[in-house]
Amino acid sequence: MNREGAETFLRLLAEAELRDPALLSPPAPRSPDAPVVAMSAALWRASWALTTVGALDAETAEAILADVEFALAARHRPEPAEAGVIGWAAGPAGLRRFATARLMSRSSRRRPSEPSPRPSRAEAAGPDRYVPVGLTILFHDQAISGELNVMSYAHSVSGARFTATWRARDPVTSRHHGLPPVERFAVTDDRGNRYDLLFLVTGRPESSCDLTLHPDPPPDLRWLDITAPGEQAVRVDLDGPAGRPTLQVNDRDLSAGEHLLNRIADRMLTMVPEFPSRVTPAPLSNLGMGLGAAIGALEAAEVLSKLSPVPGRLAALCASLGISGHGITVPPALDLPEPWLSMLSHYHRRRPDAAPAGDGFAAVAAALPEFDGLRLVLLGLHNCDGDTWMNTLTYGQLPREQPGPLRLDMAFPLSIWVRDDAGRWHVARPTGWHDTGGEAMLTLRLAPPLTRACDRIEVRAAGRSAEVRATVPLRWGERQ
Amino acid sequence: MTSGGSGGSSLRDNTAGTNGPWFACLPSCETEVPCGAGRHTVRWEAGSLRLLSHPDAEGELVLAALGGGKARCIELAEVWGRHTGDLSMLAIGPRGPADAIAVGWEEVLVAAQESQGNLPRPGPMRLASPPGPTMARVAARRRQVQEDMLATQRRRNDMLSLLAMGYGFQVRLIGQVAATHAARDGGERVRPALVAAITGRLALVTEEWLGIDPDQVVVDLHSRRSWGSSGLTGYGADRRLRVSLPADWLARVWACGLARVGRYLIVAVEQPGWPEARVLGLRSPGTAPEPLSVRADPDGPADVPHWEVYE
Numbered sequence: 107m108n109r110e111g112a113e114t115f116l117r118l119l120a121e122a123e124l125r126d127p128a129l130l131s132p133p134a135p136r137s138p139d140a141p142v143v144a145m146s147a148a149l150w151r152a153s154w155a156l157t158t159v160g161a162l163d164a165e166t167a168e169a170i171l172a173d174v175e176f177a178l179a180a181r182h183r184p185e186p187a188e189a190g191v192i193g194w195a196a197g198p199a200g201l202r203r204f205a206t207a208r209l210m211s212r213s214s215r216r217r218p219s220e221p222s223p224r225p226s227r228a229e230a231a232g233p234d235r236y237v238p239v240g241l242t243i244l245f246h247d248q249a250i251s252g253e254l255n256v257m258s259y260a261h262s263v264s265g266a267r268f269t270a271t272w273r274a275r276d277p278v279t280s281r282h283h284g285l286p287p288v289e290r291f292a293v294t295d296d297r298g299n300r301y302d303l304l305f306l307v308t309g310r311p312e313s314s315c316d317l318t319l320h321p322d323p324p325p326d327l328r329w330l331d332i333t334a335p336g337e338q339a340v341r342v343d344l345d346g347p348a349g350r351p352t353l354q355v356n357d358r359d360l361s362a363g364e365h366l367l368n369r370i371a372d373r374m375l376t377m378v379p380e381f382p383s384r385v386t387p388a389p390l391s392n393l394g395m396g397l398g399a400a401i402g403a404l405e406a407a408e409v410l411s412k413l414s415p416v417p418g419r420l421a422a423l424c425a426s427l428g429i430s431g432h433g434i435t436v437p438p439a440l441d442l443p444e445p446w447l448s449m450l451s452h453y454h455r456r457r458p459d460a461a462p463a464g465d466g467f468a469a470v471a472a473a474l475p476e477f478d479g480l481r482l483v484l485l486g487l488h489n490c491d492g493d494t495w496m497n498t499l500t501y502g503q504l505p506r507e508q509p510g511p512l513r514l515d516m517a518f519p520l521s522i523w524v525r526d527d528a529g530r531w532h533v534a535r536p537t538g539w540h541d542t543g544g545e546a547m548l549t550l551r552l553a554p555p556l557t558r559a560c561d562r563i564e565v566r567a568a569g570r571s572a573e574v575r576a577t578v579p580l581r582w583g584e585r586q
Numbered sequence: 587m588t589s590g591g592s593g594g595s596s597l598r599d600n601t602a603g604t605n606g607p608w609f610a611c612l613p614s615c616e617t618e619v620p621c622g623a624g625r626h627t628v629r630w631e632a633g634s635l636r637l638l639s640h641p642d643a644e645g646e647l648v649l650a651a652l653g654g655g656k657a658r659c660i661e662l663a664e665v666w667g668r669h670t671g672d673l674s675m676l677a678i679g680p681r682g683p684a685d686a687i688a689v690g691w692e693e694v695l696v697a698a699q700e701s702q703g704n705l706p707r708p709g710p711m712r713l714a715s716p717p718g719p720t721m722a723r724v725a726a727r728r729r730q731v732q733e734d735m736l737a738t739q740r741r742r743n744d745m746l747s748l749l750a751m752g753y754g755f756q757v758r759l760i761g762q763v764a765a766t767h768a769a770r771d772g773g774e775r776v777r778p779a780l781v782a783a784i785t786g787r788l789a790l791v792t793e794e795w796l797g798i799d800p801d802q803v804v805v806d807l808h809s810r811r812s813w814g815s816s817g818l819t820g821y822g823a824d825r826r827l828r829v830s831l832p833a834d835w836l837a838r839v840w841a842c843g844l845a846r847v848g849r850y851l852i853v854a855v856e857q858p859g860w861p862e863a864r865v866l867g868l869r870s871p872g873t874a875p876e877p878l879s880v881r882a883d884p885d886g887p888a889d890v891p892h893w894e895v896y897e
Contacts, residue, residue, distance in 0.1 A: 110777060113778035114777070114781050114782065116778075117677070117778050117779060117781070118781070118782050120677065121782050121785055121789070122800075122801055124681070124786065125681075125786075125789070125790075125800055125801075169674075176678050177677060180678060180687045180689055180749055181685070181686070181688070182688075
């Protein structure tokens with residue numbers, strides 16, 4: 107990685123920006139609160155790409171952008187003063203051009219530090235057990251009734267938990283509200299031990315949760331009985347077939363730049379099902395802005411080969427989605443990856459009135475091997491309100507979410523795709539995660555959603571060092 | 587701050603290289619600064635800032651430390667001193683005489699007033715119980731945020747003041763910053779900023795010199811004792827003017843208004859001086875530089891010296 111080349115590229119891009127007469131000309135009148143000076147998307151995107159791959163530390167990038175912002179502001183003459191006043195308006199209107207300038211002290215700038223080594227799952231001794239469940243537990247009392255759909259049981263070093271979806275409603279008004287009264291559930295194991303359930307939704311969408319067992323059970327439990335208020339006990343068999351996935355691991359050596367560009371493509375494709383195909387929506391166009399500058403920056407940082415086929419594929423993807431103004435200079439490539447083609451095919455065929463996927467949940471528990479310092483465990487899949495969610499547990503240090511400019515957050519370091527049993531590909535987008543120090547509850551949303559007719563999926567998780575393909579049977583449970 | 591020559595206090599430069607100080611080809615220049623109830627003259631001369639209306643700046647600083655007010659001229663000298671190594675000046679300052687930066691003293695004053703209005707006020711805080719570790723952390727975090735905000739405001743106000751001094755001072759400060767870093771050889775920490783600063787300025791000069799698109803100019807830093815190198819490669823969109831120059835070109839040549847003299851791109855100063863100097867100039871890319879005698883009009887505008895070849 108060439109960090110000096112990265113910084114030099116960004117600074118030279120800033121120099122070119124300052125020569126751009128379009129940016130130096132007076133802006134059209136806008137709202138009084140709007141920033142007077144705006145730098146180009148190219149500069150933002152290049153800066154973002156360099157910091158995302160670690161070629162430039164965030165403070166240096168921010169300082170460079172702050173200098174550009176200030177330089178642009180200094181070259182915009184303020185509005186002429188009113189008649190009778192000599193000079194330029196110096197009040198709030200005049201000074202407003204510097205209002206957003208945040209010049210940073212050079213002394214605080216740091217070189218990027220090497221990422222700290224991530225603890226691997228192998229280093230963390232403790233239970234490592236994942237069981238698909240697929241049971242529905244009904245509950246009802248005077249105040250609330252509903253159901254818990256238990257997708258999986260997981261026992262790791264941080265404890266034992268069920269991953270479930272849930273629905274609750276007021277029995278009088280039938281309105282959906284309230285949380286399952288898990289504090290009144292009785293949970294006993296095959297040895298007569300009793301447990302409390304703790305209800306957690308952090309890292310999960312509104313429709314799913316994790317139920318942690320307290321105290322921590324022994325690692326070799328055979329079954330658990332769960333008795334909800336007003337219902338018979340439901341036995342959760344933990345000794346049944348684990349439904350192990352068929353795994354295929356392929357080593358690879360993807361550059362940081364190619365990996366980033368692939369994930370940008372993923373991000374574009376996750377948005378595709380949200381919009382009708384005739385018009386390229388603004389959010390998609392925004393995603394494409396400045397990509398050419400980002401590619402140039404990655405090449406300057408020597409994390410992307412000039413011979414890489416990925417920029418050409420990204421250009422083809424932009425062309426197919428009607429995204430212009432991306433600034434990618436290489437010609438569009440013809441050899442698009444199969445998942446991209448599948449998504450594009452869906453996009454161009456899509457009927458706006460296509461029926462949403464029906465609600466449901468599938469029992470899944472599959473641990474993928476560790477790669478790129480992360481290990482992913484699938485703990486259930488469910489459909490809710492037309493979306494499909496994949497609930498996972500992730501080992502390793504996930505970076506903090508880093509919302510980038512123009513709706514690009516690339517903090518999650520893997521590219522995850524799912525192929526259904528009809529051969530159609532679905533791209534997975536992280537919707538957030540809750541890191542508990544080496545373990546994170548991570549939920550991914552699939553686009554387009556899966557239908558409940560799907561009996562098995564192939565999950566493809568790709569990082570820089572490896573690609574893992576896991577074929578997982580789906581056991582759909584019936585909601586009551 | 588050290589006292590300088592007659593008639594005022596000064597800040598001195600100490601980056602003289604083997605070929606004399608970088609500013610030997612620059613005349614003095616002056617500006618008027620609002621100070622107290624009037625306007626005072628501040629002069630840059632031989633690498634130093636002179637406060638003509640404040641002959642005892644050190645004494646005034648002592649008085650200010652004892653609670654008296656600080657004159658704006660004194661503040662300005664301090665600001666100048668704080669930024670003689672600030673690479674942001676290269677990124678923000680002018681790229682050439684046509685690159686107009688419009689900041690007036692009115693804006694500086696308004697910014698200073700706004701900053702005072704925005705100062706965080708330590709309000710009275712009632713505690714129901716003695717502050718615990720959490721409270722201490724919150725207080726420390728709040729202090730840090732306040733300090734960062736104040737530093738940001740001060741930096742913005744500093745930069746506005748420096749820009750309000752006008753083109754002549756801006757160029758001389760850029761020269762000072764470049765000379766400081768060229769002398770230090772700060773390695774990869776400063777090379778990107780220096781390369782960009784030279785490229786941004788050289789690109790505009792070569793556009794006039796050759797008619798080449800500024801985006802087609804590629805600069806790298808020359809670290810040996812010779813002047814550097816130049817060459818033109820490619821055709822059409824692939825055409826590139828590649829120039830290798832030492833970091834102090836920005837100070838010794840560009841800041842002194844010598845970047846282009848007549849039909850020549852000046853790449854080095856052999857014998858600095860004002861109003862006459864000996865320089866090395868390129869007539870075209872890829873050729874050897876020619877020694878030239880150049881002369882500036884001593885009665886011309888001091889901000890932007892205009893040089894001509896005279897033999």
